[in-house]
Amino acid sequence: MCAAPSRAGSGGSGRERYARVFEACDEDKKGYLSREDFKVAVVMLFGYKPSKVEVDSVMASVQQKNSGVLLEEFLKLMSTKKAAQLHHSEIRQIFTAFDMQYRGFLTLEDFKRAFNSVAPKLPERIIVEAFRFVQHG
16 A cells, blocks of 8 residues: 655645655555556545546556556656546536536526627527537537
8 A cells, every 4th residue: 555645735746746646656666556556546646546447448558568557657647637637627617607507407598698608799590509519419
């Protein structure tokens, strides 16, 4: 089990924090994270245990060359994961701002109000087309 790195949650860039967690989880100083080490690192950084599918995917992509996840690969993976997490959070925030009734979905009227607040000169037909596209894919 990884020892918590000192100052893991404090200051520094994301990259520095990821490197500290990597070092803490590479207890035997192997130079890579095993499957179990990787799972613990994700828990330490993101607060959830990654699924078997997620871990299998990562390990399959790195184990052709190595016994586990090397530091540089780990840094890239965690940076990508953080960016995706931020993007998802931003989308959720925007959606919640326009879901005035807290229903979990937007009606055409909600959609029109949202567009009117950010692009008041946009023709209604474009808003309706956008709504239909989002609604039906």
